[in-house]
Amino acid sequence: MSEQKTKLQKYSAPALEKGLDILEFLSLSDVSPTLSQLAQGIGRSKNEIFRMMIVLEERGYIERQEGDLFKLTGKLALLGGDRTDNGKLAELAEPYMNRLAEEIELSNHLWVPNGKKELIVVNSVSSSQNYGVTVQVGYTTPVFPTSVGACFLSDFAREHDRLTFLRSIVPGESEDALQEFSDQAAICAEQNYISLSSPESNAISEISTPIRHGADQSVIASLTIPHFASALIDNRREFVIDALRATAAQLQTSIATRMPLPRTPWHQLA
CATH class of the missing domain: 3.30.450.40 (GAF domain)
Incomplete structure (x- = not known):
């Protein structure tokens, strides 16, 4: 008999989870990764996270540097x-x-x-x-x-x-x-x-x-x-x-x- 799911386990928000994965990965990175490196680092494909990256960039949480490298801005700290x-x-x-x-x-x-x-x-x-x-x-x-x-x-x-x-x-x-x-x-x-x-x-x-x-x-x-x-x-x-x-x-x-x-x-x- 399977265990009953907790209230938290019943619900999921895939888009939010992807966004948090991206932010957490960048916060722990010593260097600015490319999109491919970031996708590999969080175990997802580039296509899965591309639109999320655009939104995070537009909202000012991440910034794109020369060479298409990504880093966190100071907005989270703010x-x-x-x-x-x-x-x-x-x-x-x-x-x-x-x-x-x-x-x-x-x-x-x-x-x-x-x-x-x-x-x-x-x-x-x-x-x-x-x-x-x-x-x-x-x-x-x-x-x-x-x-x-x-x-x-x-x-x-x-x-x-x-x-x-x-x-x-x-x-x-x-x-x-x-x-x-x-x-x-x-x-x-x-x-x-x-x-x-x-x-x-x-x-x-x-x-x-x-x-x-x-x-x-x-x-x-x-x-x-x-x-x-x-x-x-x-x-x-x-x-x-x-x-x-x-x-x-x-x-x-x-x-x-x-x-x-x-x-x-x-x-x-x-």
Whole structure:
């Protein structure tokens, strides 16, 4: 007589099991496997897991590297960690970021403060195109002299306050450079976006818009679109900027209703 099945044994979810097999295998791999190596490692065929790999990649759990090698992103760690404000913000932003990437066919990423001198990516959505600029979750950049930093600096309404703060975080920097960056922050406050060259490469430009929250509408995050400088983006520039600002406005509305508690102003962080 066969043993009676337990409640857990009665039910199965083959697609979920495949997805978990993939994630567990990648988490234990010291190197990034190919699709064939991954399939062999979990005892399945490439055809069995191909569609699952596409979904995991689109949802940001895995990423495809050069040579069609696969690795985990930092998203699992983000979801599995403490339910911090940044984690909640990243989750709230994801559907808006996905729609933006589909609309403009460019990647975008969400920055939050990592102290008062530095900013960190907490969510990133890749472009649907075969090429583009993608920044990974966990990547950091200084406030000065980046487009995302200008978004946060736009929190200061007065030029004196902007310059005083900049002198405190980049002591020794020339006054001309600080003044120019302060002026960029003022432009960002006026037009609700700013476009600057990436400090990593002059060939890459970054269009950023602030995400504001609370009664004082302080900047708590910034949504950024990085792109290669080209005639193609120049022809679509206004369309991309309008889509970015519209997405930011929608995200702000969601944050206002789902994250009502005030946050410590970024310039008061350690």
